[in-house]
Amino acid sequence: MIFGLCDVNNFYVSCERSFNPAINNRPVIVLSNNDGCAVARSNEVKALGVKMGAPLHQIQNLVQQHNFAVFSSNYSLYADMSNRFESIIESYTPEVEKYSCDEVFFQLDGLKHKGHLGAYMRKMVAEIKQGLGLPVCVGLAPTKTLCKIANHYAKSLSVAGGVLALFSEYNLKNALEILPVNEVWGIGRKHTEHLAKLGITTALQLRDADKKWIRKRFSVVIERTIMELRGVSCLELNDVPEKKKQIVCTRSFGEKTSDKTVLREAIGYHVSRACVDLRSQQSVAKSITVGIRTNPFSKRDQQSVRSITVELPYASDDTRDFQAAATQALNRIYQADYKYKKAGIMLNGLSDKGVIQYDLFSTRQPQDDAIMGVMDQINNKYGKDVLRCGSQGFDASWVMKSERRSPRYTTQWDDVIGVA
């Protein structure tokens, strides 16, 4: 088997740089929602020791001192660049799995006729750089887990051409020997601590450990990781994107609030978003969870974290059903004496729309379905939320901060460079 992984270096930062070459040699960070944390860092910023997710207010000194370029997240730009990135890869091999917005797995087994695969991949890397201005690296290996590692070295060693392959036992052994075990895909903080107690600190030690013994102490997940490190492929390429099994929408507020109406509107907004998502994958949901919480970082505020799940009598994809359930849920968990910082909802128990059983006594008529369809169509055509439920409100006083967003270069006519 020949797997590949192509991944964009510092994706959000690279998108910003692609349209703004003036920041090519400056340290750059992109912030999370609400302009809270640094979720993407240029190499210069990483070199200064700024960690993933560092709160902006804690790194202000560095930001000033080194003249960082700071951006709010510009999701429409990143989503569009992500699609273009994937298309180019698809033109090189038909078997691809989009793993995340900046990572694509693929298989090359059918492409031996293309000649030297390393050269073929270097051509792809160059085309992505040329066409999108995005720097990418490619790792090639017999399993997905090893691809991650090959990709890691392609990046950290700044390999010429951006492509690194790991196939021979000699190369694999050298690569795994010096790799800390926490760099292995699937080994997080907890497992790293646990493994250290068993004397396992490198990827090579993990690979050569007794897999049954490890399985007893951990789970089948790590056993699979061991097999993957040995070059036995256990994780297949998921080339048909699967439907989501739950849909989550949560946001922090720009400012704390105790106002129930504001909470209701925020939740109403999330319900609408989630239901659009639900319908677009032709699913229905059986229950909705509504949650509200105070700011966990505040030392002064009284803390409260509450959530509740409401079952619908029948699985639905109708925004109105979930709005009603959400209102009910909020009434049960809301307490006036807290300052809330975040609200969210989750749709659970998803299944395919085709197979819902209507109750014999259900009052719902099938033609009701048309209403939601029409609403989605109108909103698609004239813009998000032109048509909406009243419970969503109109002024959205809870909206988050996004003070340094760059223009939507590729998805808004007015923002396209060169358009007056």
Place this chain on the structure above:
DNA sequence: TCTGGGGTCCTAGGACCC
């Protein structure tokens, strides 16, 4: 009052990923 063994389904919580 004594009381077996096997199976499924569901949920909560933990761990991990980007």
Place this chain on the structure above:
DNA sequence: TCTGGGGTCCTAGGACCC
């Protein structure tokens, strides 16, 4: 004063069934 959001998979344990 300021600290993101959206997912998946696995396991253990309880409820229930025969």
